[in-house]
Amino acid sequence: MHLHHSDTFPDSHVHGSGTSSAAEGSGGRRRALRVGLGGPVGSGKTATVAALCRALREELSIAVVTNDIYTREDAEFLLREAVLPAERITAVRTGACPHTAIRDDISANLEAVEDLQDQLGTLDVILIESGGDNLTATFSKGLADAQIFVIDVAGGDDIPRKGGPGITSSDLLVINKTDLAPHVGADLQAMARDAEAQRGDLPTVLTAVKSPGGISPVADWIRERLAAWTAGPA
Amino acid sequence: MNRAALLVLADGRFPAGGHAHSGGAEEAVTAGRVRDVASLEAFCRGRLHTAGLVAAGLAAAAAAGYDPLLLEEAADARTAAPALRYTSRRLGRQLLRAARAAWPCAALDALATARPRGAHQPVVLGLAARCAGLTPLDAAHAATYESIGGPVTAAVRLLRLDPFDATAVLARLAPDMDHVAAEAADAAQRVQADGPAALPAASAPLLDITAEQHAVRGARLFAS
Numbered sequence A: 001m002h003l004h005h006s007d008t009f010p011d012s013h014v015h016g017s018g019t020s021s022a023a024e025g026s027g028g029r030r031r032a033l034r035v036g037l038g039g040p041v042g043s044g045k046t047a048t049v050a051a052l053c054r055a056l057r058e059e060l061s062i063a064v065v066t067n068d069i070y071t072r073e074d075a076e077f078l079l080r081e082a083v084l085p086a087e088r089i090t091a092v093r094t095g096a097c098p099h100t101a102i103r104d105d106i107s108a109n110l111e112a113v114e115d116l117q118d119q120l121g122t123l124d125v126i127l128i129e130s131g132g133d134n135l136t137a138t139f140s141k142g143l144a145d146a147q148i149f150v151i152d153v154a155g156g157d158d159i160p161r162k163g164g165p166g167i168t169s170s171d172l173l174v175i176n177k178t179d180l181a182p183h184v185g186a187d188l189q190a191m192a193r194d195a196e197a198q199r200g201d202l203p204t205v206l207t208a209v210k211s212p213g214g215i216s217p218v219a220d221w222i223r224e225r226l227a228a229w230t231a232g233p234a
Numbered sequence B: 001m002n003r004a005a006l007l008v009l010a011d012g013r014f015p016a017g018g019h020a021h022s023g024g025a026e027e028a029v030t031a032g033r034v035r036d037v038a039s040l041e042a043f044c045r046g047r048l049h050t051a052g053l054v055a056a057g058l059a060a061a062a063a064a065g066y067d068p069l070l071l072e073e074a075a076d077a078r079t080a081a082p083a084l085r086y087t088s089r090r091l092g093r094q095l096l097r098a099a100r101a102a103w104p105c106a107a108l109d110a111l112a113t114a115r116p117r118g119a120h121q122p123v124v125l126g127l128a129a130r131c132a133g134l135t136p137l138d139a140a141h142a143a144t145y146e147s148i149g150g151p152v153t154a155a156v157r158l159l160r161l162d163p164f165d166a167t168a169v170l171a172r173l174a175p176d177m178d179h180v181a182a183e184a185a186d187a188a189q190r191v192q193a194d195g196p197a198a199l200p201a202a203s204a205p206l207l208d209i210t211a212e213q214h215a216v217r218g219a220r221l222f223a224s
């Protein structure tokens, strides 16, 4: 008797190691593109996930994994906002160590991803939101195929200059809440310049994901990544 | 035999999901029963001689080559609380993934096929030890260490304990761990002849009860 657990899910296939392989999806179909979203507390990761779901859910099959720190706040926000049906959202607990769960020991997140894939069948994109963390947080390639790092203008316009793996090596840097720039005295041009100096050719967008159309550059980036993923060698 | 594999398997950095679990320590901290180094040590001693001993017996038997599916039933029989069964199977599933990558082996593949949603963690641990070329006593050592290593790490985070003091708790309990592992491995030697009833079946009712309380708590850091 498993009160907290259901054994009734049909298991289409057995999972082993090496889940970073693209050809792993059931029925020969390639598995979903897994995109990690990291960044400091309150920068707008959940707002980005919510806006991405709203922008893309008509054209793509999406699921979300949240890594809440203490409560189930993020998962519940997404449910309340009804950005996706409940069965497409899973919350993972990370034992006071959010970066461990996305980098050093990805077990619980991989399990959540696999369960979503098994239960929902065909999925195009799985968004994995890390718990709010520090500038060194990055996603393991075993968990995420691409990572977005979200910072915001209110956290200080010197953040891009400070660097760290999230800033320098994420596949997309989102500098969020540009609508607040005048109120907090943030110099957007300096932020863009510093980001470019840190990131070379890697893309950066300055936006306000909660404003109308603010998510578009991020949604476009997801579409591009997905097209490359689908076209790429299995 | 490859003794160094035991260090790999028992390392807290082995990526098998354990870092998100406190082994009941979070609920004990919330209830005020664990609040300092002394009460952490008492908690660990109790856990080691109950849950730790049972896990070590199962792990040693699996490492000795006893049928893992029979040990699954034995683990169920020794795990009264549904929350703890659920946790054990989840951790078993996560350990199975890591172990199959580290020590590819037909026995681990077969267990994954038979239990796609996870086998009990101590059973997987024992089988992983076997596939890594370790002995039943090695497997028992890994299980005993793990049974208190996780709670100590969790207590350091939850109570801001001095990490040196917390590690000294583990060091002081090392002779106890040796003793428990030896007892478990002894029992596992009898399992072929006497069946799973030969394995330790100590229980810790308070851990069972608090695991259920913890599982329904909204605000918590650890998964168990």
Ligand SMILES: Nc1nc2c(ncn2[C@@H]2O[C@H](COP(=O)(O)OP(=O)(O)OP(=O)(O)O)[C@@H](O)[C@H]2O)c(=O)[nH]1
Pocket (backbone or CB within 6 Å): A039, A040, A041, A042, A043, A044, A045, A046, A047, A048, A074, A131, A132, A133, A176, A177, A178, A179, A180, A207, A208, A209, A210, A211
């Ligand atoms: N003004 C403004 N506020 C925003 C924007 N995006 C998000 N916010 C607000 O910023 C706050 C934090 O946003 P979240 O999306 O919860 O941030 P988060 O990064 O998910 O936070 P954690 O998960 O707690 O680390 C909320 O109050 C949002 O409404 C934006 O573009 N502009």
Ligand SMILES: [Mg+2]
Pocket (backbone or CB within 6 Å): A045, A046, A047, A074, A129
């Ligand atoms: Mg969030």
